[in-house]
Amino acid sequence: MLGAALLAVAGFAVTVPPQAQAAVGLHTSGGRILEANGQPFVMRGVNHPHVWFTGRTNSFADVKALGANTVRVVLGTGKRWGPSTDTADVIALCKQHRMICVLEVHDTTGYGEEGAAASLDEAVDYWITQKSALVGQENHVVINIGNEPIGNVNAAQWTDATANAIRKMRTNGFQHLLMVDGPNWGQDWQYVMRDNAQTILDADGRRNTVLSIHMYAVFNTASSIIDYLNRFQANNWPLVIGEFGWQFASNEVDHETILAEAQARGLGYLGWSWSGNTDPILDMATDFDPNRLTTWGQRIFNGPNGIKATAKEATIYSGTQPTSTTTTTTPPTTTTTTPGGGPTCTATYTVVNQWQGGFQGEVRVTAGTSAIRSWTVTWTHADGQAVTNAWNATVTSNGSTVTARNMSYNGNLAAGGSTTFGFTASSRGTNSTPTASCTVS
Template sequence: MRSVPWFAAAGAALVASAVLVYAVMLTGIRPAHAAVGLRVSGTDIVEANGQKFVMRGVNHPHVWYTGQTGSFADIKALGANTVRVVLGSGKRWGPSNDVAQVISLCKQNRLICVLEVHDTTGYGEEGAAASLDEAVNYWIGQKSALVGQENHVVINIGNEPIGNTNAGQWTGATTAAIQKMRANGFEHLLMVDAPNWGQDWQYVMRDNAQTILNADSRRNTVLSIHMYAVFNTATAITDYLNRFRANGWPLVIGEFGWRFNTGEVDHDTLLSEADSRGLGYLGWSWSGNTDPILDMATSFDRTRLTTWGQRIFNGANGIKATAREATIYGGPTPTVTPTVTPTVTPTITPTPSGGCRVTYEMNAWNSGFTTNITITNTGAAATSGWRLAFALPAGQVITGGWGATYTPASGQVTATNAAWNGNLAPGGSTSVGFQATHTGNTAEPAAFTLNGAACQVA
């Protein structure tokens, strides 16, 4: 290579630098090669090397359980590539001054870290909530722990930042928050939650998405929808996602639950659609909920996954099947074609079971109850499909279930496995359950059989 005089090289560098600065001044947009860390590219999130990254993970309620630091390793061990960590600004919870330690735990466990301030939840309707501006002030106070972590950290400015009262204020508040973050030097990928407690049922985020994206001088903001009871049908889910895809807006599903009764989110459709569209998702939540039906792990124990935990980690289109580790940690770089699981009910020919154990946990109230049933294969052979039979006491009628199909709704009931949990290895277990009504009799079934073999009742 022919050498270039130092003054010629320096002059070329100065010209190039001046052109870059001028371009940024004119457009407010940095060229793609100047982006720092995780960033938006069209509808996708990509890493600094341009590799697409699809979030597959769960929410961890760190601010309320700061001692549960082992959860990061447990979530990773179950296949996740991302964890959304609940923090507090000090307005309602916290303050979380351990941001550096949280980021270190994420990096030690090869997880992308989505950090969120939870105090903003329901602002305008919840009197104790913090404003988005207060959340930004918290991030500014934590800046020293965040700068330089752009490859590993996404800043979710505030959780569900507006309630159902005057949801229209979300647009102005979110615009101001993004601009204040950028004015204070944050280069990170920003995530913004929808109003209406995250569910956007008045479509404020959907109808103002472009305004929000344009507000970011770095063009590095992703929108986040939370899907619960508003999204209890396939139509509600697909219609919402289609609007974002048609307009080329980046979106992740930052929280969602599961269909533990007929009025809740159609999680099967959500997972399938997210996989086929290459959308990131983060389920709520790992453990510690006041309503434990949303816990994925009982008492933060990854060996005691609930029905919801089994479904999101091990089910069709779930985390284990679809997560790819970020390349910043050495994960694979090939382009991954999402798989679409057809909605076909398989013909099940159960194999004989050599032994089984059933744990039946009931939570009853004046006219109804829910149950969680843990089935463990204590035999020497694996099952390839199972049927659990039991007699419901008089007056009890099943109104909805999860993890299995229950027929009939009363009397002598047979629970047949779902497509994703039919194979139980020796020592393996699965958790299923149902919701039911009663007329005063809350007795539990006296006996269970699995594929015709009597089970021990724990």
């Protein structure tokens, strides 16, 4: 969580990055998180304050029963909290309850401003002590190196500290998907993470790091949330909303926009927090009791764009991990010209991966010789396919006909410019490629 809130409330040179090594387990690609088999994975879950409530192991089963596919687990190095020496047990609980496990060191919260905080370098030292429990768990575990690792004092130090921590993790043999939190107690209100995101991603020789923003009072308007997310999306920088809370006052976080935008963009989110906050207004469950959900708990689990409505379990737990196959045939495209020779667009439909009972598709929309401001793509499935999830477009279905419309951030395309949106769908075996039609709307 916003760490303080838990405590209070709780020359000229061009550097060419090294070639990325092959991904192991959970990994990033094209701004998204994928499983080892290439299936997109979107986090839908909560934070659990394990280090302060180590006996509340029933919480793993409880949040899973409410629909979560991910749990972010608070651990300690021993400098401020812990030490957490039960990492193997925590991972086993995540796996037993079929959730992806995001493990985070909380001692780093507010470093540089909070005198007792651990540095990111010290956090890496902790992860090294836990390496035997972590190696081999790359399909199931994301390592969040340190929670909110820099406060508001000299937030610029975050860039070097984070890049060095990533390099140290890789030098010590960790192949996991790494997650890094922004400075300013996670909220990045000085935009250090936003403006140095590429530097951080390039520091990872495995190209396997996801950035994490924590959204609280700084993100109390729709415009502030949308603008921040747009910057990452435009650059294909992988991002998750690693923490956010409930709008219990008008100047607090706009959780409704966070939920809606995360769903529309295919972004993962992890709400703060299950229970145990000093200020119980941030609790989702009263006294860790899943039968006594608070207003916040009811909203995030059972409301629109909430966990129950949008979470999909990681395929690693399905028992039928599909083998990814890539279709290289480019299907035909259709260009629709608006009356009077106005702006046009084309759409290219591609099957990216497929497996028994389903597939992942991608559509590239390209503007013609004139700029366009919005677009609509349609196609008709011939073999009973049905879209189950989509990102970077609003997708609706009417029988076998699918319609996709641009989001607010990707409708404007310069002449010859393009954008892509993706989706997953079920199939009945045959998966013929339809012709997609694009119109300027």
